[in-house]
Amino acid sequence: MNRREFAVKFGSTLMGGIAQRLWSLQRTTQTAQDHSLEPAEHTLHIRPMTLDLGSGIQIRTVGYNGTVPGPVFRLKEGSPVEIDVFNDSANAELVHWHGLHIDSLNDGAMEEGSPMIPSQGRLRYSFTPKPAGTRWYHTHTSAGMDFSLSTYTGQFGFLIVEGAGDAGNYDREVLLAVHHWEPTFMPMGPGQPCEVSYKHASFNDKVLSAAEPIKVHQGDRVLFRFLNASATENVVLALPGHQFKVIALDGNPIPHPKEVAVLSLAVAERIDAVVEMNTPGVWILGSTNRKEREIGLGIPIEYVGSSGQPTWNDPPVSEWNYRIFGGTDAALPPDETFPMVFQRITMPNGAPDAWTINGRSFPNIPPLKVKQGQRYRLGFYDASGCPHPVHLHRHSFEVVSINGQPTSGLIKDVISMTPYGTAEVDFVADNPGPTLFHCHQQMHMDGGFMQLIQYVTS
Ligand SMILES: [Cu+2]
Numbered sequence: 001m002n003r004r005e006f007a008v009k010f011g012s013t014l015m016g017g018i019a020q021r022l023w024s025l026q027r028t029t030q031t032a033q034d035h036s037l038e039p040a041e042h043t044l045h046i047r048p049m050t051l052d053l054g055s056g057i058q059i060r061t062v063g064y065n066g067t068v069p070g071p072v073f074r075l076k077e078g079s080p081v082e083i084d085v086f087n088d089s090a091n092a093e094l095v096h097w098h099g100l101h102i103d104s105l106n107d108g109a110m111e112e113g114s115p116m117i118p119s120q121g122r123l124r125y126s127f128t129p130k131p132a133g134t135r136w137y138h139t140h141t142s143a144g145m146d147f148s149l150s151t152y153t154g155q156f157g158f159l160i161v162e163g164a165g166d167a168g169n170y171d172r173e174v175l176l177a178v179h180h181w182e183p184t185f186m187p188m189g190p191g192q193p194c195e196v197s198y199k200h201a202s203f204n205d206k207v208l209s210a211a212e213p214i215k216v217h218q219g220d221r222v223l224f225r226f227l228n229a230s231a232t233e234n235v236v237l238a239l240p241g242h243q244f245k246v247i248a249l250d251g252n253p254i255p256h257p258k259e260v261a262v263l264s265l266a267v268a269e270r271i272d273a274v275v276e277m278n279t280p281g282v283w284i285l286g287s288t289n290r291k292e293r294e295i296g297l298g299i300p301i302e303y304v305g306s307s308g309q310p311t312w313n314d315p316p317v318s319e320w321n322y323r324i325f326g327g328t329d330a331a332l333p334p335d336e337t338f339p340m341v342f343q344r345i346t347m348p349n350g351a352p353d354a355w356t357i358n359g360r361s362f363p364n365i366p367p368l369k370v371k372q373g374q375r376y377r378l379g380f381y382d383a384s385g386c387p388h389p390v391h392l393h394r395h396s397f398e399v400v401s402i403n404g405q406p407t408s409g410l411i412k413d414v415i416s417m418t419p420y421g422t423a424e425v426d427f428v429a430d431n432p433g434p435t436l437f438h439c440h441q442q443m444h445m446d447g448g449f450m451q452l453i454q455y456v457t458s
Pocket of ligand 1: 440441
């Protein structure tokens with residue numbers, strides 16, 4: 001059952017949403033017409049394309065401006081921007097600006113009232129980018145059982161918001177987005193969390209066997225901005241013989257930058273990490289999972305003067321824990337805490353699972369009500385035994401605890417929940433407007449794992 005089927009089934013609560021959406025569409029079409037003679041400074045065309053992953057693999061998909069990832073946007077923090085989006089695809093679309101604190105109509109989530117762009121239609125997005133850091137943009141439609149839609153496609157790209165204080169302590173920058181291609185349903189049994197399997201995986205637009213090596217000199221300091229743009233798969237990455245100095249999570253500087261051998265990158269997360277190139281050779285930067293590397297998730301790192309086949313060595317076994325980058329300050333007490341329990345409901349006849357928050361699936365779930373200026377704590381517990389990269393729109397949150405262990409100073413917009421794990425995150429309600437909270441795993445989201453947050457005055 002996808003989100004639209006849910007909407008039909010639980011339709012009564014949705015009428016308000018539809019009315020709001022039509023209003024938004026009229027309003028925004030009007031805006032677009034007003035500017036019809038002067039093009040915006042940035043343009044995106046959503047259109048079908050054939051992606052050449054290399055090694056003879058061609059993928060029919062939908063992308064932005066004919067490339068995967070889409071164009072890199074480098075926007076100045078605090079400077080208003082306009083982006084014209086033309087939908088040259090066959091389906092209604094919209095673009096979500098992930099990690100930005102912007103208004104609901106421009107955020108690109110229909111559940112918040114952002115307008116859909118009809119096939120052959122266009123829409124002008126206008127917003128003021130903030131905060132600074134590694135953000136991204138992607139489609140925010142539902143896919144249900146149709147893997148030719150939504151985040152299964154090539155509709156994703158980097159959006160870097162440049163602030164005043166870029167440390168700049170690196171020689172060059174490399175942007176790498178993870179994606180998985182050609183999904184198929186996995187047969188599911190009780191207790192089997194795997195839902196989708198993929199034929200190919202890539203950094204950007206090439207599989208490992210076809211990727212052009214990243215050429216480095218000994219002593220180079222390379223800033224990698226990693227983005228997991230997979231629809232459903234969390235990944236774990238390493239570069240044999242090297243350490244990643246993690247400096248930002250989800251684009252936000254961390255209290256304690258640290259060197260680690262292995263990066264864990266859940267769906268929709270970003271990690272900025274600097275690698276000092278001090279082990280000459282030809283190496284594979286890739287997934288620690290052999291099967292994932294075999295289907296393409298890797299890229300060679302080649303030192304100038306070295307040659308030969310790229311080498312992989314398994315890193316030491318290590319457990320990822322955000323807390324090593326965090327501080328020890330006590331959290332401010334929240335004005336209110338919302339406990340949220342995540343559960344899976346198995347559906348008959350092989351239909352995809354439904355997902356619930358406190359026993360309710362979107363849209364048949366009342367919004368959380370918040371007041372402007374107050375501090376709220378979301379207390380998550382996974383009762384499903386599955387990992388969940390949960391995401392809050394239009395706000396960042398501070399991680400307060402993970403699996404009962406306190407931390408501070410980690411500002412994120414996605415948190416990777418481990419099976420049966422707990423986490424607490426705090427946010428300040430400082431950006432009025434409907435706000436979506438959801439699991440970024442596409443199947444979970446389509447299965448109803450979403451809830452709105454609504455600003456109220458009394
Ligand atoms: Cu999930």
